Amino acid sequence: MAPRWSSAIPGWVIAAAVVGAVFVLFPLAAMATRVDWPNFLSLVTSPSSVAALLLSLRTSLAATAACIVLGVPMALMLARTAFRGQRLVRALVLLPLVLPPVIGGIALLAAFGRRGLLGQTFDVLGVSIAFSTAAVVIAQTFVALPFLVLSLESSLRLTGTRYEAVASTLGATPTTVLRRITLPLIFPALLSGAVLSFARALGEFGATLTFAGSLQGVTRTLPLEIYLQRETDPDAAVALSLVLVLVAVLVVGLTLRTSAASSLVRRGTS
């Protein structure tokens, strides 16, 4: 359908769009030219790089799971209910989206740190979050959650409540409606929201650095490893950056496919 519309777009808009696309792609391509290709494999397969990549994938997956568990109910509350102060609540829970990550890290320290508000409670329970992989997952979940909530909420609003209303007049319990109607309807949006959250978690840097620390295999994720490698081995940093870009490209590709699928579903239902 794109070609049908393109005739309606003024030439200067197309020109500006091309400039915008080049602006985004050129630096990445420029970085690729800096890669020390002959040594690329050995640079990205060094023990510290592999440890960082695996840790990043592991923690980002865990963070995505946490985002789904927490984010789906939040999106449902925001899209399907009306309560006093709902707009304010929405604005507040989406805050991590606009906060600089370092501030997120400082806030997490104040809440969950050893001397944070809940630090004593964790101590009593024998749980120590400081400098653990759990701290990384917490930081990533904190910054990634709004992405899931936002994409789910808009999808919930778009799909409407007709099927749900019909199902409940036919006697389905709220849980059945949620399980059999709502969740299947928003599944494509859930998938693309999850992918976005995963991508955000994967790129998390500031909150992790502030809140979790940096130790190989425990808290040093790929972005932190790149930041550290830059000090002594810029070639390794560039090579690892490219790996992260490739992962991001994969993730974006996935999102595009799932969002295409979700728009198909939407068209089918309307």
Add this chain to the structure above:
Amino acid sequence: MNVRLRSLSAAAVAIAVVAGASACSSATSSATPPALSGSITVFAAASLTTTFRSLAATFQRKNPDVTVQLSFAGSADLVTQITNGAPADVFASADTKNMTKLVDAKLVDGQPVNFATNVLEIAVPPDNPASIRSFADLAKPGVKTVVCAPQVPCGSATVAVERVSGVILTPVSEESAVTDVLGKVSSGEADAGLVYVTDVKAAGSTVKGIEFAESRAAVNTYPIAALRGSTNAAVATAFVDYVIGIVGQKTLAAAGFGKP
């Protein structure tokens, strides 16, 4: 991606940190030859932030027609920027290794001069929860110690101290900057951290410093040099002389730096 953002913001800071004070000149310019004028950009290691801000201010007061712009970052960062063509007139490094990179790239005008030294010190939260008293205490089980990663200068100093003292640390985190170590200690997340004497001094009452004899095993030397690409060599050289001179040395000593 975040890395790129960070260096972008570093550049923004570099631009923003224009020490614009055109100075209320009461300077009794003691009738020295031609008065200096123009502006220079000084790239200095992050640990020099406070001292160099104050030195640049007094230098400008002495030379009313001179503007000194300052840019602070990790030494390795600054070297990368300079070799990539950043317009710097003077470079002050936190270690000789990074200065050598610039000398090898033939970007230094003349020879670098060592102007200060710095040694490690233990930083603990003010209430010292783990009762740290010595370097060996950092290796006690259950003590959460944070250090710099071996890739950065404060980290290689840590490794040297470990080697000499025979005490093997098992840190809970290896940070990429001294400020991150300090942050973990002042927030109470860590029981102790290894940072420079000057960092403890600059942190004021947020942390407590504990000196230890083994720190002598790793004395960090700070070199400074005017750069070949400078468009204002006279002012660049004058600023270098000012830092190695009496006023510079006094300011550095007050911040906790040692003699070169």
